[in-house]
Amino acid sequence: MTVAGTPDAVRILPVISKLYDAAIDGTRWPAFLREMTIAFASKGAQIVRVQPRNSLLNFSALYGYDADIRRMYTTDDLSLATQRFERHFAELMPTDPRVRHLERYPSRPLSCRLEIDEAELHGSQIYRDMLVHADVEYSLLVSLAEDDGSLIILGVFRGKETSHYTHDDVATFGEIIPHLKQSIAISEHLAGVRFEAGTALAALDSVGMGIFLVEWDGRLIHGNRAGLRIAELGDGLSINAGMVRAHLAADDNALRRAISDCLSSAPRTTAQALSIARPSGREPIRMTTHRLRDRIPGAPDQSERPVAVLLFSLPEQPIETRVDLLRRLFGLTPAEARICERLAVGRSLSEVAAELGIAVDTARAHLKKIFSKLGVSRQPELISKIASSPAWLHRGA
Numbered sequence: 001m002t003v004a005g006t007p008d009a010v011r012i013l014p015v016i017s018k019l020y021d022a023a024i025d026g027t028r029w030p031a032f033l034r035e036m037t038i039a040f041a042s043k044g045a046q047i048v049r050v051q052p053r054n055s056l057l058n059f060s061a062l063y064g065y066d067a068d069i070r071r072m073y074t075t076d077d078l079s080l081a082t083q084r085f086e087r088h089f090a091e092l093m094p095t096d097p098r099v100r101h102l103e104r105y106p107s108r109p110l111s112c113r114l115e116i117d118e119a120e121l122h123g124s125q126i127y128r129d130m131l132v133h134a135d136v137e138y139s140l141l142v143s144l145a146e147d148d149g150s151l152i153i154l155g156v157f158r159g160k161e162t163s164h165y166t167h168d169d170v171a172t173f174g175e176i177i178p179h180l181k182q183s184i185a186i187s188e189h190l191a192g193v194r195f196e197a198g199t200a201l202a203a204l205d206s207v208g209m210g211i212f213l214v215e216w217d218g219r220l221i222h223g224n225r226a227g228l229r230i231a232e233l234g235d236g237l238s239i240n241a242g243m244v245r246a247h248l249a250a251d252d253n254a255l256r257r258a259i260s261d262c263l264s265s266a267p268r269t270t271a272q273a274l275s276i277a278r279p280s281g282r283e284p285i286r287m288t289t290h291r292l293r294d295r296i297p298g299a300p301d302q303s304e305r306p307v308a309v310l311l312f313s314l315p316e317q318p319i320e321t322r323v324d325l326l327r328r329l330f331g332l333t334p335a336e337a338r339i340c341e342r343l344a345v346g347r348s349l350s351e352v353a354a355e356l357g358i359a360v361d362t363a364r365a366h367l368k369k370i371f372s373k374l375g376v377s378r379q380p381e382l383i384s385k386i387a388s389s390p391a392w393l394h395r396g397a
Contacts, residue, residue: 012039019176043158054188097124106327114170144177182209204222210227235282246277273286289308326386
């Protein structure tokens, strides 16, 4: 049981494990959506990725609505029915009040019943033509948009005979968002890049989560910058003689078993989650192990065996930047969040405009929208609200 309005971390651990599993193997997105459906007591779930710079990275996965889609589009051919559904949904999107709200508050989770009037939703064309026929009455959604036009949308849905998503659900859903962004980044770093050229290995350094690529015996093939920093601390996880080791013998044995399991001839179909104790007494390192489907050609000392991927982070170190957190907490655009961050550390608006390479009038226009979203009317109030937010108080720089 959680205090009202606070996230239930235990409830989403299986979700996060499946999420990183899907990042390694794109065929496992439905398993992640199934876990989301279970965690939020829902009928189904959906994820959509739009990447305009590379259409090969676009994908959409829907769980829980196969029978509804077949019935709505009168065919037993699920692939054909899904294509018709996607075209129909794209046509109806401009009538969707949920989409308008997501566009106004990017990165902020939305429980439709907490933010949108029931009459407005029921009066929309998308509800009359689609949602009511699929028994989608309550939605919990987030839209993560970037300046380059890329977009991630994740949602879970309940039917009319259930109840709406609460503030507790929204808080718990929000804890998944940084992991969602990291998993998409990992997925795209690994997709379509030739490891033999070394570009993908270098790209992993831009990911804030620790990533180790290891052999079956725990020998390190490659570690990204964040992972090597954690290992250098020697607080629970280290690299000895080229081997990834845990501090406690029991944890070290569990790590070896997890690596062996995922690289065996009959590997486990799901990721394994591990908790690595730390001598400092701080919260354990959370880790998941995954199998990379193909070996990495040209990697040092690499045999023909597949590779295990270890994903991990320190609980006290955020995998989101302050800009990311501000966006999520207050529903800001990337540009608005960057302005807020700089104002909060003492920059003047003209200094912020110069640093971001925009006109002062443009910065003022952004500031006006920021005031509206945060419910303030003066800059000192804005700075006070930012400085007292979790982005500053709980997550650090």
